[in-house]
Amino acid sequence: MPTQDLNAFFEEIKPLIGTSSSGAVDLTDIKNSLNRGIKHLKKRGVYPARDRTDLYVYPTVWRYALPDAFQFPRNVDQPGYSRRVGYKEVDEWWRCVESEDNIMAIETELGEKCLLLKIREAGSSQVIHNGESITENGTWLVDSALTDATNLQLDTLNKEIGVGSLEFDIDVSQFVANIAGVYNATMNPVNLAAFKNKSAFLFRFFLPNASKITGFTAIWGSDSSNYYTASTTEQFQGTEFRNGWNRVGMQWKDATVTGTPDDEAIAYVYIQMEYSGTQADMTGFHFQDIRVEIPSLMEFEFYSTYFVKGADGTLKALFDGDGDDVCLLDQEDEDFLTFWGATDANLIKGQTLHYAEHMKAKNQAESEIFAKYGVSLRTPVKSYSRNAGYGRARS
16 A cells, blocks of 8 residues: 655645745645545545454354444455455345345444444354243243243244244333343253353344343353353444344353353353333343354455554544655555645646646546546445354252
8 A cells, every 4th residue: 555645745746836936835735735635535435545454253243343434345354265245235135144145234223334244154153042932942931030021922023033032021110120031041051162261142132122221141151050141231243222133242251250160061041131220111022042152353444534644653534744644545546636736736826837737637636536436435346255230040
């Protein structure tokens, strides 16, 4: 990626503006001019800057937070693989998610954009319980003695995956604490030794109204005396809880340990929902798909809104220091800013002849940069991965 700092731009522009003594052009003028050029590109939807960030991709986690400078996805890389990740519109992505792999989209959720991503063979996954039956694989119960949970039943209509989910209600007068818990203490033991401290404990949870929900706690272990406990106050991808289906998760390495759990025989799960004291009675909470997953580390490459790199290496949107570098993709992209600055400089110095010449060069460079990047950021493109207080534990 070429870089050119502000002083270098100034030295390149000075010979282009002739020897007229009228007006004066200094470094601040050039800085302000280049910033106007950058804003002009962004206004036209042209983003010739790229960046990369590490992305831990889980097999069944579909939403991921986006970097602050994100504008549009370009690539997902993982050394050693060669696969294409197709970009889809959001509605199409959701229609295809259970039947297709290697697809991505950009979704706006609660006013924030997030990356929708499903990649085949990303990481490893182990189902603990699918949450699609009350009595198959042990028996699910509500903790009606120590929480507000009540009326557990199967719902075959409201589910995010599979054939059904488990539904319960809350009666806030049932217990003094603002919690609702469900548990299964008789499920078939699952060997999770390979996942210990390397995975996330995940489940899907439907909230009919998320406004008073403050968090979730998960307990998993070999029995009600030997278990791990972890909590969260947000969805797994870092956004706040929302009405509808949420992906809730906690990192195993952050869990506290009670007793001596047998990681080769995990047979106990307790899921607890927490809410504020103003929560009212409510029906229609659902959960399903309880599992652990180890992610794959990939690189997410994207078109960036940060066109400038400071002397300390910090990426930013505009020039504000003499040692700042422009960090566009190609030298030809930088030519646009050079001629933009030269055009402004000629205006300051009152040189109409050079102004016309440089305006023509600027317009040509602008046409080329727009053809290269502008259309691709308005039309879905194909990107690819080359590698591509708790309720008591009950028995």
